[in-house]
C-alpha cells in the first residue's frame with residue numbers, strides 16, 4: 001500500500017527477529033543503552049528468574065520470594081487471603097525493565113491483591129530466538145513457584161492471575177501447561193502476545209485457552225510485514241480483544257514521531273516503534289485506572305463487519321469488558337471481540353450503529369456527502385462527516401459505525417445535513433438538465449424516511465423520523481431534523497385531536 005507505516009513495522013520485525021536480511025545496524029545498538037526505562041538494573045552476574053513482590057504502589061525494588069524459603073513469604077508481606085497477580089515482562093532489546101511495569105504495579109496495588117513480577121530479564125535480553133526458547137524454562141519455574149505456594153501455605157493456583165506482555169504471554173502459557181489439570185491457574189491475560197515463532201504453532205507451544213481456567217488476550221500490533229507480525233494474529237484465549245482491528249493503534253503513526261522526538265528526544269524512536277505493541281498494556285492499565293470508563297468489546301467475525309456497525313450486540317454473552325474487570329465466563333470456543341479506542345487514555349469511546357434508509361427516485365446514482373449532528377440529553381456532537389462508499393442507487397439501507405469520544409447521554413435529536421461540496425454542484429447541474437422535473441423545483445429525488453440507531457454501550461435501540469413529515473425530500477446544503485418516531489406520532493395524535 002506504500003503507507004508510511006511500513007517503515008516502522010519493518011524495523012520492529014527486524015529488531016524482533018534480528019535477521020541479517022534486514023541489513024546491518026538494525027540490531028540493538030541504535031536503541032541505545034540510554035533508553036531511560038529502567039529503575040531496576042539487573043546485576044549482570046545474576047542469571048535466571050527472580051520472583052518479586054511489591055509492598056505498595058511506590059515500591060520499585062520489590063522483595064524477592066524464594067521457592068523453598070517460606071520465611072520470604074512473610075518478609076515480603078504475602079497475604080494468603082488475597083489473590084496473587086504476577087506481571088511477566090517480554091523480550092528485551094536493552095536489558096532494562098520497561099517503565100510500564102511500575103505503572104501497572106501502581107494501579108494493581110489499588111486493588112486488594114498481592115502484586116508480583118516474574119523478572120527474567122537476563123534470559124529475555126538475548127537474541128529473539130534464544131529468548132523464545134527461554135520462555136518455556138521460565139514458565140516451568142513459575143509453575144514450580146505456584147505449586148510450592150499451594151503445598152507450603154495452601155495457596156490455590158486458582159487464585160493466581162498471570163499478566164504476560166509479548167513473550168511474557170507465552171511464559172504464562174508454559175506456566176499454565178506445566179501445572180496439571182487439578183491445579184489450574186485461575187486466569188492468564190496475554191497483552192499483545194508475541195507473534196514471531198508462535199503464530200500457527202500448536203496450542204502446547206504457545207499461550208492457549210487450556211492453560212488456565214480463564215484466558216483473555218488483547219491484540220494491538222498484528223500488522224504483517226513479510227509474513228511476520230510483532231503481535232500474534234490468531235485467537236489464543238477464551239476472549240481475544242482486537243482494539244481498532246488489532247493491526248495498529250491510533251496515535252502510534254510514524255508521522256507522529258516528530259512530535260515524540262520533540263517531547264522525548266531520540267528515545268522517541270523506540271517509543272514510537274513500541275507504541276502499538278505496548279498499547280495493549282496501557283489499555284489494561286486504563287481499565288484499572290478509569291474503572292468507571294471501561295471499554296466494551298463486541299463479538300464479530302472481522303473488522304470489516306464491525307466497521308459497518310453490524311456487531312454491537314450483547315445478547316448471549318456476545319460482548320465483554322476489556323481489561324482487569326472482564327466478565328469471567330468461558331465460552332466453548334475463542335471469541336473475537338472488536339472495539340474502537342481513542343488515541344490516549346481514557347481510551348473508551350461510545351459505539352453506535354446507524355442504519356439509514358434512502359429512497360432514490362432518480363435512475364442515476366447520486367454520491368452526496370452528509371454530516372450528522374447528534375444531540376443527547378447531556379451533550380451535543382456537531383458535524384460528524386458521513387461517507388457512504390459507493391453512490392446511492394435506487395433504494396438502499398446503509399449501516400455504519402459511528403464512535404463518539406464523549407458520553408452524550410441518551411440521543412434525542414439527529415440533524416442530518418447534505419453538505420454542498422463542489423463535486424456535488426456539478427452532479428446537481430447534470431441532474432437538473434437530465435431530469436425534467438428538476439427544473440421546476442428543488443426536487444432532488446432523494447428521500448430519507450427513517451434512521452435506526454443502536455447504542456453499543458447501553459444496548460438501546462431507537463428509531464428516528466423526520467420532524468417535519470410534510471417534507472421528506474433531502475436537499476443540498478439543507479439540514480433535516482430527525483426526532484424519535486414515538487415523539488412524532490404522539491405529536492400527530494395531539495394535532496388531530
Ligand SMILES: *[C@@H]1O[C@H](CO)[C@@H](O)[C@H](O)[C@H]1NC(C)=O
Nearest residue numbers: 078079080081082083112113
Ligand atoms: C489480608 O487480606 C485480607 C482480605 O483482603 C484483609 O482483610 C487483611 O487485613 C489482610 N492482612 C494484612 C496483614 O494486610
Ligand SMILES: *[C@@H]1O[C@H](CO)[C@@H](O)[C@H](O)[C@H]1NC(C)=O
Nearest residue numbers: 358359360361393394395396
Ligand atoms: C423504492 O421504494 C419506494 C417506496 O417504498 C417504491 O415505491 C419504489 O418502487 C422502490 N424502488 C425500487 C427500485 O425498489
